[in-house]
Amino acid sequence: MEIDGTQQQSAAPLLVEEATQEFESEPYDDEQPSYVPAELVKPWCSNDASALYHCYLIQMKPNFCYDIPVNDIVLGMRSELDCDIANMTFDLEVGRGTITVNFKKAAEIHLSSEQVLQCRRFQITIFRILLDHELPNLGKVLERLCLGQNLGIESIDYLLLPAARMHQRPSIIDWECVTSVSFRCEENSEYHVDCSPPKNCSGVLHTKNGMVCTCRIQNSLVYTPHTGLLYCITGLLHDLNGNSLLRPRGRRARSYKTHYEEKHGIKLRFDQQLWLKGKHIFKVQNYLKSCRLHAERDSCHTSVELPPELCSIVMSPLSVSNLYSFSFVPSIMHRLESLLLAVNLKRMVLDRCTENVTIPTIKVLEAITTKHCKENLHLESLEALGDSFLKYAASQQLFKTYQNDDEGDLTVKREKIISNDALCKFGCDRKLPGFIRNECFDPKSWIIPGDYSGGSFLNEELLFNKRNIYIRGRRKVKSKRVADVVEALIGAFLSTGGEIAAIYFMNWVGIKVDLVHIPYERHFQVQPEKLIDVRHLESLLNNYSFRHPHLLLEALTHRSYMLPQIPGCYERLEFLGDAVLDYVITVYLYNKYPGMSPGVLTDMRSASVNNNCYALSAVKHRLHEHILAPDNVHSNIANTVNNFERLSMESTFGWESETSFSEVLADIIESLAGAIFVDSEYDKNAVFQSIRPLLEPLVSPETMPLNPVKEFHDYCQKMQYIMKKPVKSIQNGVATRTIEVEANGVVKYTYTSTASNNDTAKRLACKEFLRLSKGN
Known part of the structure; x- marks a missing residue:
């Protein structure tokens, strides 16, 4: 089967040139330059x-x-x-x-x-x-x-x-x-x-x-x-001169003149003035x-x-x-210097841009400012936005370029594009570390203009656009910081210039992607209606009507369900749908709550885009009943469904759960999103409108549950507790997690939890710690 569609007017799609190549092993020195604008x-x-x-x-x-x-x-x-x-x-x-x-x-x-x-x-x-x-x-x-x-x-x-x-x-x-x-x-x-x-x-x-x-x-x-x-x-x-009386607390009254003579050994000569x-x-x-x-x-x-x-x-x-x-x-001048750095970076990126791209300088500054600066703007929101678009753009590029690769191969290729190591290399190759603001401003270190006493001499360097900039010195910048800034810059270009601007920046930095639609080829020898209830499933998906129901069949077929008439399972569509859902939900939250603090926005994204949330939604709408899978898989799903009866179905957030979830349930939500995306010829809005009813009620600042793992770390940081490295193990399919906290050199708390997987065990241990610490 070939799914046809009208392609966007564009040149032939660019391949992800580095996708199948190992990055060179040459390490990047963490000693990076610190730039001063010319x-x-x-x-x-x-x-x-x-x-x-x-x-x-x-x-x-x-x-x-x-x-x-x-x-x-x-x-x-x-x-x-x-x-x-x-x-x-x-x-x-x-x-x-x-x-x-x-x-x-x-x-x-x-x-x-x-x-x-x-x-x-x-x-x-x-x-x-x-x-x-x-x-x-x-x-x-x-x-x-x-x-x-x-x-x-x-x-x-x-x-x-x-x-x-x-x-x-x-x-x-x-x-x-x-x-x-x-x-x-x-x-x-x-x-x-x-x-x-x-x-x-x-x-x-x-x-x-x-x-x-x-x-x-x-x-x-x-x-x-x-x-x-x-x-x-x-x-x-x-009304005061040297003969006026000084009345220090608890002492005899004496004149200022006497005080200076007794305390400093100084005789005032002009005591009348x-x-x-x-x-x-x-x-x-x-x-x-x-x-x-x-x-x-x-x-x-x-x-x-x-x-x-x-x-x-x-x-x-x-x-x-x-x-x-x-x-x-x-x-004031530190902020101005930071803004000028942002201007220089923007000019370097847009120097040869033929598109009509306008990016406010303040957005670029936000993207190069980390939380360590402790200012009222930092990159966390833009990083979350850019991370989701990067994952989406890379995933759809790989999906359409390598149509015969399975999900595992696609994931490996994607990791070579979006991993922190890869992004750090991209950023360092484009001299981004010198622009990063990663330290809280110390006025004592501020260079007074024209003051040559501190040896604050500069070395000139040329950027990619042949403009000059100056190096004040070198500092340590972790590779993850460079990766974060690359993602945040993608977010800055995306939020102000749209997807075209974001794609331009990604190509400039070395991530070769486009958004051109390419038909997806699959050859089915069976009518989908014979295996799944197409009309009922479409009604669950906000009445989305599939042009190619074979995609819906593929999205519900487990890899262990062996039928020669079905050429593939849901894993490729899940790979794509995971990225598309992540992106559309992140964009929704970013636009709906523009004044939200970066940390809260990141937490809202984490509460909305996670396997527990998707699995709960799948059970809530009984999608598990439509999965094509062998009995052992359905048995595992049934155990999860039975555990869900103890949870409130009013919420689709998974952090409240004290049990683990069958990954198949979360995978199905993502594969359905991928099927709609391909069927609609890359219409992200169609994906969001179809999947959103399954995820309702969507998270809001008022309803967002606290992630116990993040709350645990924040609480320990606030109380200045020392978190020891957790001990974790898996034996006979049971995960064990032990957390230990010290206060003033004394072990204050130790707790061990068990669950069917490591994430659940960690969540349970943190919840119990918080319950005991707060006396709940």
Whole structure:
């Protein structure tokens, strides 16, 4: 029998070139490069009189109330940002709430070499202070700035500067603040000593720098050498001086002057002058981290009183708002760097694409971000989607290409395409590991642009599209991480560009597949109606009408049912239907619950696509009565059916079961899906609409049962229990599983369960552990 159908307009179907070949045994070193986008790298040539910078405003809007406002920051880059990055919006997770960040194109400006050097001195100073909270090493860092600039070293290079207020325009940069790093007392005294105070100035104060106008010491950053601490000055304390009384808890009252002499051995010389109100320097944290706990009050939230004569001014004018705003910049720039990596990867993939494929950069970023980054986006949902499409695309390609191969041979061929080892090889061959984001952002490791003190020099590398990118260093990336990212990228292309885009990416990465329909040849010498009730079965399948009922007969024929009139059993169709069902159910869940967290979506997929679920559905609709199989197979099925009487038939989820299932029952659901897929000429919607009634009610976030095995692992991780390697064995057809859990070096729990197979034994052991641990 030949099942005809109109082929899609396409070239001859591509064969899976690697399907029958062993992958080369050359191992991939887990030491992989870590890429830096070229947009952030630009060697400075000191001979240039000026340089063009594309300026963007980094606008931050706090979604909470706080007494310190947030100011805009100017980002100056030698390269123009991609349009979908320039309009990107994302949130920072701050202890008090969230801050919404967006970029806005502001202007293009030319800066002289002196201005660039001045800008770099400013940003190195402010970020070194915020990250290190110390001053002594700053001078050496700034000395290396000139050295690195003169050598023209390729390193991270862009500008981060305070934005000018409206009254400071036309310049978008607050140049007065930028030059604050070069604070000199002489400049101040030239105008404010021995003369009447200017407007808004109440006089001068004696500092470590000399006599300084109060209008300059307010809104400044100071250093107190006797403590080695830095403070941001926010104002004057008009009712406090050295003779004011200090009342420490539980001690006698004494003046501040006496306190400094007794505790620090310092005699205050100017005890009549007003004191300063200061704040500790803000802590730079990872504000991209999801689910940040509300920070407790720490020293940066409280005010301190400082005698001016013990303060050395480091930067002035520098407001506490600017310092607060710059503390968020490392996290913002880490996100921007990640987005630029995603842009470079997208360009590399689509460089020679002739199809009209548009993939949002944020989707590519999601696909290359693992859970280890602990951010509010990661690849798990896209990985589940891409995994299902990969399995589907590879399965239908093999099914139609190798029509004489049995299920075992097809499975072996498919494994050589979709296994983690195979996907890792595909990914490494296309230089994907360098793009993977696999670590939680540590602000301490952030490279301050223009800072040459840390040896953060880069090596250039060319990608497949001949664009350059830079290597910051090497790191370990597990092969499974590379495989996960390949699957997630398939999911990203599929979810935004459709199946054509996903197929394009798979072919680009080296997985040669297409979706062209090829007729399926089978020659039956018997009428299906003589062996099965075709009309009744079609009614169970949502009234799907088979054009070729022979496919239905093949889908219900067990391999041990030997009839010469039937050329095959259900296993080939089961191989295909398994992949098709997995894919259509995953797509259904992904589209129906778009706001669902990645972990929950993955769990929902696992609850819907599993043998237990399919077996329950088959029994519920009495499909086992239609299977063509010998008596011993039917006897095994009958035992399973009898055990089902203890289960609720209202649910088709199999995790609640404490018994094992005959695999034949699950196989039949999948083979029926495969038969419909082939009969309908690869119509996936027909498969879903026909099989869905058998699986109802489909899982939802409200009805999803917890997988006891996953719940067991999550619970042990939460309680910081150590899970010992399980002991498992199979004897005389009985599987035994022993799990052991330690807490503080002591065995807390040991349990052994038995069942007819390993999976059931494992599930029972985990359920019993959870029952005892939770006191149920």
